Amino acid sequence: AAARSPYQYMLGENLLVAPLVHERQVGRDVYFPCGNTYLDIFTNATTTTRGGADGGGGILFDSRDGRFRIRGGHSESSGTRHHGCSKARVTSRLEHDLIPVFAIEGSAIPILDPTVTTLGEKAHDVVDDAASLFGARATDVATSLATAVHWWVFPTADERGWSNGESFDGCTLSTRRLSSGDLSLSISESRLSRVHVIQIALDASSSDVAASGAPASLATTNEVDGERTVLDESRHWSDVANIVSCDAAGGNCAAMPNATHTAWTLDREARVLWVRIPVDAGTPSPRLSFSLAPVAVD
Structure with missing residues (x-):
C-alpha cells in the first residue's frame, strides 16, 4: 500500500x-x-x-x-x-x-519559538536582553533554544494518556494518566535551565468534557517534599505563551511579568491545555497534574 x-x-x-x-x-x-x-x-x-x-x-x-x-x-x-x-x-x-x-498519537514534539527567523547565527552583535533571558524574539536558533523550548504534545486517547518526546539536546517531556484520571506531566533537563511552553491536545473524550464547561485545575507536586500547590488559571493562552513583550517594531523587548513562573490555561474552544513551566538543569521538575471533572447531570 x-x-x-x-x-x-x-x-x-x-x-x-x-x-x-x-x-x-x-x-x-x-x-x-x-x-x-x-x-x-x-x-x-x-x-x-x-x-x-x-x-x-x-x-x-x-x-x-x-x-x-x-x-x-x-x-x-x-x-x-x-x-x-x-x-x-x-x-x-x-x-x-x-x-x-x-x-x-503519543508524541511530544519540540518546536522553535515563533520569533526565530534564521537557522544560522545572528548576523549582528546587538544583544537583546529579554531574548537572551527568555528565548523569545531571539531571531536565531542558538539563542532561542538556549533559553526556551516550545512543545506540541498529543497524548494517547486510551487510559494511559501517554506521550513522550525528546529535544535535540536531550531534554525529555512525558505525560501519563494517573489512577485518579488526572493527566500528569513531567520534564527532565540535563544541561540547560530554561522555560518550556507546552500545548497539549486533549483527546476526544476529554474535549467533550472541556466543552461542557467542566471545572479544570492544574496542581504542582514537589518531588522532594511532596508539597502540592493548586495554581490559578491564566485568562488566555497568550498570557501563558508570550514570555516577553516587544514594541511594534520588534525592538525594546522586556520580560513579561512572572515570565519565569509556572502558568496554565485551558483553551476550551480549541481543546488544548497550555502550560508554561521553568525547569532547572539537573533538578527534577515539579510534577504537574491536570484535572478535568465531568459536570454532574441530575
Missing part, C-alpha cells in the same frame, strides 16, 4: 507529511503505516475560532505573533484520527497554504 501512495514522507520521527503535487489538486489518498495512530493536525475541522487566527478548522496560525496553535478533539468519527495499516482520502486547506500533516 505504501508503494501505491507516493509523495508522502516522515518529517522526523513523529510527523507524516502528504503534500499535493498536481495542479488544482485539493485532496489525496494517504497511507498510514502500521504500528501507530495518526492525528490530522493541519487540516482537521474539529472546532472553529474567532479573533486574530484563521478560523477554517485545523491548525491555527496567529498573525499577531507568528505562532501555530494546535487543536485537540481528534476522533475517528470526525475523520481526524487514523489507525495504522489503513488508507484514507484527505483534503487540504490550500487557501491557507496548509497541506495534510499528521502527528503520531
Whole structure:
C-alpha cells in the first residue's frame, strides 16, 4: 500500500507529511503505516475560532505573533484520527497554504519559538536582553533554544494518556494518566535551565468534557517534599505563551511579568491545555497534574 501512495514522507520521527503535487489538486489518498495512530493536525475541522487566527478548522496560525496553535478533539468519527495499516482520502486547506500533516498519537514534539527567523547565527552583535533571558524574539536558533523550548504534545486517547518526546539536546517531556484520571506531566533537563511552553491536545473524550464547561485545575507536586500547590488559571493562552513583550517594531523587548513562573490555561474552544513551566538543569521538575471533572447531570 505504501508503494501505491507516493509523495508522502516522515518529517522526523513523529510527523507524516502528504503534500499535493498536481495542479488544482485539493485532496489525496494517504497511507498510514502500521504500528501507530495518526492525528490530522493541519487540516482537521474539529472546532472553529474567532479573533486574530484563521478560523477554517485545523491548525491555527496567529498573525499577531507568528505562532501555530494546535487543536485537540481528534476522533475517528470526525475523520481526524487514523489507525495504522489503513488508507484514507484527505483534503487540504490550500487557501491557507496548509497541506495534510499528521502527528503520531503519543508524541511530544519540540518546536522553535515563533520569533526565530534564521537557522544560522545572528548576523549582528546587538544583544537583546529579554531574548537572551527568555528565548523569545531571539531571531536565531542558538539563542532561542538556549533559553526556551516550545512543545506540541498529543497524548494517547486510551487510559494511559501517554506521550513522550525528546529535544535535540536531550531534554525529555512525558505525560501519563494517573489512577485518579488526572493527566500528569513531567520534564527532565540535563544541561540547560530554561522555560518550556507546552500545548497539549486533549483527546476526544476529554474535549467533550472541556466543552461542557467542566471545572479544570492544574496542581504542582514537589518531588522532594511532596508539597502540592493548586495554581490559578491564566485568562488566555497568550498570557501563558508570550514570555516577553516587544514594541511594534520588534525592538525594546522586556520580560513579561512572572515570565519565569509556572502558568496554565485551558483553551476550551480549541481543546488544548497550555502550560508554561521553568525547569532547572539537573533538578527534577515539579510534577504537574491536570484535572478535568465531568459536570454532574441530575
